[in-house]
Amino acid sequence: MRAAGRWVLASALACGLAASAQAATVVTAARVHTLDPAQPRAQGLVYDDDGKILAVGGRADLLHLYPKAKHVDLGAATIVPGLIDAHAHVFELGINQLQADLTGARSKAEAVQRLRDYARTLPDGQWLIGHGWDQNDWADARFPEAADLDAAFPDRPVWLQRVDGHAGWANSAAMRAAGRELSGDWQPDGGRIVRGGDGRATGVFIDDAMFLVERARPPLQAAAVEQALSLGMQAAARHGLTGVHDAGVDLNTLRAYQRLADRKQLPLRITAFAAGDGDALESLCRDGLYQHASGRLKMRTVKLYADGALGSRGAALLQDYSDDHGNRGLLRMSPEAMAKAIATAKRCGVQVATHAIGDRGNREVLDLYANALGADAAKSDHRWRIEHAQILAPQDLPRLAALHVIASMQPTHATSDMPWAEQRLGPRRIDGAYAWRQLRDSGARLALGSDFPVESVDPRLGLFAAATRTDADGKPQGGWHPEEKLTAYEALRGFTLDAAHAGFAENEVGSLTVGKRADFVVLAQDPLAVEPRALRELTVLGTYVDGAAVWQRSGEGR
Numbered sequence: 001m002r003a004a005g006r007w008v009l010a011s012a013l014a015c016g017l018a019a020s021a022q023a024a025t026v027v028t029a030a031r032v033h034t035l036d037p038a039q040p041r042a043q044g045l046v047y048d049d050d051g052k053i054l055a056v057g058g059r060a061d062l063l064h065l066y067p068k069a070k071h072v073d074l075g076a077a078t079i080v081p082g083l084i085d086a087h088a089h090v091f092e093l094g095i096n097q098l099q100a101d102l103t104g105a106r107s108k109a110e111a112v113q114r115l116r117d118y119a120r121t122l123p124d125g126q127w128l129i130g131h132g133w134d135q136n137d138w139a140d141a142r143f144p145e146a147a148d149l150d151a152a153f154p155d156r157p158v159w160l161q162r163v164d165g166h167a168g169w170a171n172s173a174a175m176r177a178a179g180r181e182l183s184g185d186w187q188p189d190g191g192r193i194v195r196g197g198d199g200r201a202t203g204v205f206i207d208d209a210m211f212l213v214e215r216a217r218p219p220l221q222a223a224a225v226e227q228a229l230s231l232g233m234q235a236a237a238r239h240g241l242t243g244v245h246d247a248g249v250d251l252n253t254l255r256a257y258q259r260l261a262d263r264k265q266l267p268l269r270i271t272a273f274a275a276g277d278g279d280a281l282e283s284l285c286r287d288g289l290y291q292h293a294s295g296r297l298k299m300r301t302v303k304l305y306a307d308g309a310l311g312s313r314g315a316a317l318l319q320d321y322s323d324d325h326g327n328r329g330l331l332r333m334s335p336e337a338m339a340k341a342i343a344t345a346k347r348c349g350v351q352v353a354t355h356a357i358g359d360r361g362n363r364e365v366l367d368l369y370a371n372a373l374g375a376d377a378a379k380s381d382h383r384w385r386i387e388h389a390q391i392l393a394p395q396d397l398p399r400l401a402a403l404h405v406i407a408s409m410q411p412t413h414a415t416s417d418m419p420w421a422e423q424r425l426g427p428r429r430i431d432g433a434y435a436w437r438q439l440r441d442s443g444a445r446l447a448l449g450s451d452f453p454v455e456s457v458d459p460r461l462g463l464f465a466a467a468t469r470t471d472a473d474g475k476p477q478g479g480w481h482p483e484e485k486l487t488a489y490e491a492l493r494g495f496t497l498d499a500a501h502a503g504f505a506e507n508e509v510g511s512l513t514v515g516k517r518a519d520f521v522v523l524a525q526d527p528l529a530v531e532p533r534a535l536r537e538l539t540v541l542g543t544y545v546d547g548a549a550v551w552q553r554s555g556e557g558r
Helices: 002-014 017-022 059-063 090-096 108-119 172-178 209-215 222-238 251-264 279-287 335-348 359-373 413-415 421-432 436-441 460-467 488-494 497-502 532-537
Strands: 024-033 041-048 053-057 070-072 078-083 084-086 128-133 160-161 167-170 191-195 199-209 241-249 267-276 297-305 350-355 386-387 405-411 446-448 520-523 542-544 550-554
Touching: 002 251, 024 059, 041 059, 053 059, 070 191, 070 359, 084 386, 084 446, 090 222, 090 241, 108 128, 108 160, 160 172, 160 209, 160 421, 167 172, 167 209, 172 199, 172 241, 191 209, 199 209, 222 251, 222 542, 222 550, 241 297, 241 497, 251 267, 251 297, 267 279, 279 297, 279 335, 297 335, 297 550, 335 350, 335 359, 350 359, 359 386, 405 436, 405 497, 413 460, 436 446, 446 488, 446 497, 460 488, 460 532, 488 497, 488 532
Parallel strands: 024 070, 024 078, 084 241, 128 160, 241 267, 267 297, 297 350, 350 386, 386 405, 405 446
Antiparallel strands: 024 041, 041 053, 078 520, 160 167, 167 199, 191 199, 520 542, 542 550
16 A cells, blocks of 8 residues: 555645644545546545545554544445436425325225325315325326325315326316316327327326326415425435436425535535526526525526426327327427527526437437537537436437437336336337447447436435346346346446536546535445445445535444
8 A cells, every 4th residue: 555655645745635634534444435447446545624535545644644634444344436326306296294194005996095095194175185096007198197096085186196207197176176177189288188088088198297286286485495405305315315416306405405505404415406497507607606605505497398208108209108098198398499499508607408309309419419519519618418318219329428428217117117108118129228238338328317206216226227127036037138237336436436427527526535515315335346236235334525524324433
């Protein structure tokens, strides 16, 4: 470690920081994976009281250089950079803890019984709000109907979001509260009302059709929004996340984040995306890109929607769904509306991140990006993103790298969808679905996340899915389309340095390097040494942001 010691000493002296050793903290462990190519392995790091990394290197060298610093020895543990979820929904994760949970219900009957149990806690007449149903988990995989709820809830409005957030299930009382006629042959822009042969709404509303019912819900108070954000962030920190890209935040929610930041109640870093061509984007154009003084909250990105989701058959496809002939999904924004929003964002210097799942949705986005960027695609540091990039036609796969577009992907989507995805797409299109390896090998950068609460907030499951492409029982053996697996290192990089790059934060976080923030996670095992199947069983001992523990496993007080 003699050479490493000289490097540490030189770095510290160059920063003029050696004299302030008494104000520093030295954290040592069996191994530190820095994700810094210049020094990938170490035994410890040093940071000041502000949470800025002063030195990284060998244990003995650091203790010699900072003899008066506080020393925290983590023994046999492994330290990795703080994990960043590059696509998630914090408010939804938190608010789901305050609603009826239908996640994992194996039938409509089980879902209704859970709702009956939850309704006993509500005052008479209050809306019953829930989430998490998935008809693909039921023996009868057809969409549910209002009639399935009406017998249990004839008068109380019931509104239940599907697990992917792209469909809602209402009872008749909720549809009456919508205040307009829902039957007929008309459809709202960007959505679909599911109707029977008689033209009557059955109770399921897909994508933007959901707003017809959601507008009738009583609005949340500001305190409830703050509570939901706090609950969501606390859950994220418990699982080793030090940062989240919150993919779709309106101005009211941004204000709630700001109030929490002002009170120093943000336990992690939030990179908020303005929700669509609305008030938050308008504020970015009017007031400039936003960053809170604490460094823990920023907004410089707009989130747009090209299409819906595969599970609810709203993803826009170039050809019919293999299991629903005549249906090619839907575009949530018209190409003209997307082009207008993209042009606005480019003019204002705002990063564009567009949800696209189907092969048509992805092609529309790539075409619009290419037209908007022109010659700037190759020479500007735009870092535009496609959120999900889930199904790509073969000729579109190399276009992301050529346009310098980031693929923001969620590994657990593949392992959740694999039981039915090929039914939707058929054996040929599935070759371009969840194509992490093809995209990475083409030169595209992959920023990884979970899309929680659609999937679990736990990033260990994302690391596991990326490296194995199996379920928790190791099925299918060898992995589903195993040619698309990532290595454990590539997956870890996707949740750290590449996620930081996608958020314009690689100079602050994403690796453990002198001058960056001391955001790190302490693990009982080494994620780069265990078998890939063991990644989901990693033990998180602590989550640190700016060098301070924002969560520690019970009994690990250090």
